[in-house]
Amino acid sequence: MADGGLRLTRREFYPVAALAVGAACSRKPRLPLSPPGNSAVFVAKAASYAAELERPIEEGLRACGLDVRGKNVLLKPNLVEFDASTSINTHTAVIAAAFAVFTKVGAATVRIAEGPGHRRDTLFLAEQAGYRHGIAQWEKLFIDLNRDDVSAVRGFAGRGEFFFPNAALDADLIVSLAKMKTHHWAGATLSMKNFFGLVPGAVYGWPKNILHHIGIANSIVALNKTFRKTFAIVDGIVGMEGNGPIQGTPKQSGVLIMGADLPAVDATCCRIMGIDPLQLEYMRLAAELGHIEESRIEQRGENALSVRAPFTLIKEFQHVRLA
Numbered sequence: 001m002a003d004g005g006l007r008l009t010r011r012e013f014y015p016v017a018a019l020a021v022g023a024a025c026s027r028k029p030r031l032p033l034s035p036p037g038n039s040a041v042f043v044a045k046a047a048s049y050a051a052e053l054e055r056p057i058e059e060g061l062r063a064c065g066l067d068v069r070g071k072n073v074l075l076k077p078n079l080v081e082f083d084a085s086t087s088i089n090t091h092t093a094v095i096a097a098a099f100a101v102f103t104k105v106g107a108a109t110v111r112i113a114e115g116p117g118h119r120r121d122t123l124f125l126a127e128q129a130g131y132r133h134g135i136a137q138w139e140k141l142f143i144d145l146n147r148d149d150v151s152a153v154r155g156f157a158g159r160g161e162f163f164f165p166n167a168a169l170d171a172d173l174i175v176s177l178a179k180m181k182t183h184h185w186a187g188a189t190l191s192m193k194n195f196f197g198l199v200p201g202a203v204y205g206w207p208k209n210i211l212h213h214i215g216i217a218n219s220i221v222a223l224n225k226t227f228r229k230t231f232a233i234v235d236g237i238v239g240m241e242g243n244g245p246i247q248g249t250p251k252q253s254g255v256l257i258m259g260a261d262l263p264a265v266d267a268t269c270c271r272i273m274g275i276d277p278l279q280l281e282y283m284r285l286a287a288e289l290g291h292i293e294e295s296r297i298e299q300r301g302e303n304a305l306s307v308r309a310p311f312t313l314i315k316e317f318q319h320v321r322l323a
Contacts, residue, residue, distance in 0.1 A: 035261060035290060043301045044057075057097055058105065072171055073171065073173045075095060077089065078178050078179040081118055087179070095177055111167065112138075117199075117208045143165070145200060148166060149166045150200055174231075179235050179239060180236035180255075182311055183244050188280060191269075192263065264292065273311040
């Protein structure tokens with residue numbers, strides 16, 4: 001992001017004062033265009049979390065032409081709630097493998113960051129999910145995006161100003177380590193919706209209702225317009241079907257899906273899940289940001305059709321089933 005934004009510490013943040021002075025000195029995101037040509041999406045088989053995951057992730061980075069040498073990389077998992085009986089969050093093994101790979105291929109720094117929408121105590125939630133004990137040096141690597149210092153961005157979802165964590169704004173690359181899940185309002189929650197965690201709870205509260213006031217589909221697209229230096233690795237080894245994103249049931253899919261064009265990644269995930277991406281509102285809106293048509297997605301690794309594992313859908317989303 002461009003320099004010159006209004007930067008505030010948590011202690012200094014007062015919404016009224018910020019709104020009064022922000023118009024003259026906020027960051028201005030560039031409105032993107034859909035990328036030319038086709039978009040590469042890499043699909044890898046991974047039978048379980050005990051499998052060797054670094055190799056397929058490194059292959060995916062290489063197949064998609066991602067070069068992170070000298071860059072500051074922020075890994076953004078999907079950490080929402082914890083329930084030992086189901087599969088809600090990005091698995092620890094995927095995060096640890098991604099950290100190892102991005103470090104190995106020459107990133108200047110690799111940090112892990114998340115801002116859960118439901119829980120105020122992010123570190124306790126990370127401990128429940130196994131992150132604190134499963135990822136070496138967790139406390140040194142982790143940034144709580146709900147409580148990070150913030151800066152203003154102009155034009156988000158038509159608003160004069162919107163505040164985002166500096167850790168996200170300053171990253172050279174944000175990697176959406178999403179979980180493959182159904183969603184009872186959006187139909188599916190994948191790499192693009194995972195950016196809801198970039199909205200700071202300390203500014204906008206819990207459960208970040210401002211995003212629901214804007215509209216889920218509109219918020220997904222606005223977030224992905226603001227944060228364009230991104231890559232996705234979707235954890236579909238065990239996803240969630242039915243009444244996702246929290247109360248569904250585990251779904252063994254055995255895949256990792258990767259790419260720099262997040263709409264193309266999500267469209268591929270949907271097709272693997274047996275969902276027609278063109279039937280989801282947020283995917284139709286995201287067509288201005290990337291490719292969602294099969295003809296514009298260059299499949300690498302496994303063929304998406306060969307790993308299709310249709311997810312159970314709630315009644316309200318039966319109509320999005322892929323024919």
